Amino acid sequence: MTASNANGARARLGGLLGRGGDRPPRYSAGALARKGLTGEAWPRVWQDHDLKKTYDVIIIGAGVHGLATAYYLATNHGITNVAVLDKGYVGGGGSGRNTAIVRSNYLTPEGVAFYDRSLDLYNSMAADLNINVMFSERGHMTLAHTDSALRTMHWRAEVNKLQGINSSVIGPDEVKGLAPSLDTTSHPRYPILGALYHPPGGIIRHDAVNWGYARGADHLGVEIHQKTEVYDILVQGGELAEGKGAGGKVTGVRTNRGDISAPIVVNCTAGWGSLISAMAGVRLPITTHPLEAAVTEPVKVFLPTVVVSGSLHVYVSQTDRGELVFGASVDPLNTYSMRGSLSFTEELAGHILELMPSVSKMRLLRQWAGLCDMTPDYSPIMGFTPVEGHLTDVGWGTYGFKAGPVSGETMAECIATNTTPKLIEPFKLERFNDGTLVGEKGAAAVGH
């Protein structure tokens, strides 16, 4: 923590002095004007490398979790002989498909502590990584449509206040004041009775977060290998076939570009997490479900906050470009297929119109889906597994993006110190044998 703060301070100082020091070429208004006028090319943000034979740490999955882990390994712990492998491209999975909402008004003390740290890291990210992540701290409203929902909101608000999180319950008039386009009359089938208002929540540009971590990690010596698919994880001494399974020890991975040896292999592959850990002989309590989202044509800004409705299974925010971004709950069917469905669009449109009748003439531009790695208790699976050297940072389900920075920080600590940090202790894989599940009912913004 101190190291990262020091690093951030150094980066900011470097920016003030107009030179990057040991940082990559800096993005600034001056550089933009100069390169705009001269047509000079920007340097590559991260480099391609040949695969080395051996690394200290291999991270599978170049999304926000994998890249943040690599970045904090390099900055906080000085471990730079790290390879981040991805079968696709940087931020091509859930990290680039989410609806980019960040908040920390969770329900369990474990969850609140965790996301509050994540929000802190998001707040200082632009300065730390010298990239405009366009963090818009615009406030986050979770609407209550029933008495029981309102009671839960009060509960969450009280838990949050105890943890020092800015979160309170507001009435329909205040809701109307914050977002005039919402229908707060008694006409709808699910009238708005109040909301849990969380001012520090907001939206952030998810691609910039991925690129910022990739750029920062690359400059510190981490190698990012795109289009490098892992076929197998090599394990010795385990109880299953080929030495895999409990009691085994990781020796490396087999990829489409050859074998690499490494004592530590970290699984940061979200929806594909079950398949990757199965290569090491570790079964996970995960099922993969697609979550669909959609975006409209851009219009003038009219929705100043993030609006979430649990009862209507929808969340909506307006981007800086003016598009409305919608998301819903996960599809009930577990599948690796990311095809969109008409039933999603129909339900979404119906629910949005119930909330905001005035957007009925807006047109959807496109819809897409991302894969969510759902666990039985909606909490992640972080840290060590029965196979020595195989660590997981999966099971994030519908809210992995919010947790990206703090997961990277704690996973890096876990790898570097070979002990489980206190913040992620509740999320260990053994909890499914012990029965100590962490029921995070505030996990997704919408119902499960």
Next chain:
Amino acid sequence: MLLVPCPHCGPRNQSDLRLVGESHSRPNPNTATREEWGSYLYLRDNPADWLTETWYCRAGCRQFFKLERNTATNEFRNPPMPGDKIGIAPYTTIDVGSSGNQAGANADGGATFTRRMDGGEK
């Protein structure tokens, strides 16, 4: 939305059915270790491939049955025919009383009940 081949009702909308989940055989609760029970309750194969699952036709015949589905493409194969006893586990007596108590004997307060289990070998 998928068309799900119900063995009794024919192809039906996915919303008419509930996907119960991966089919796994249930360990004997009297003898299972903590790890076996934890695995049965929580661990899943979750393959991107063919998978045998249990479905419940909630808006139609209200029967449980097994179907093979490819989770990468969402195709079904070899759907069961009406009358197939696929996936219907036999009634099994579970002894939840003190160990050593005979199933069915209730002498020292051990309760005995029967329930239909979803699971077992196909």
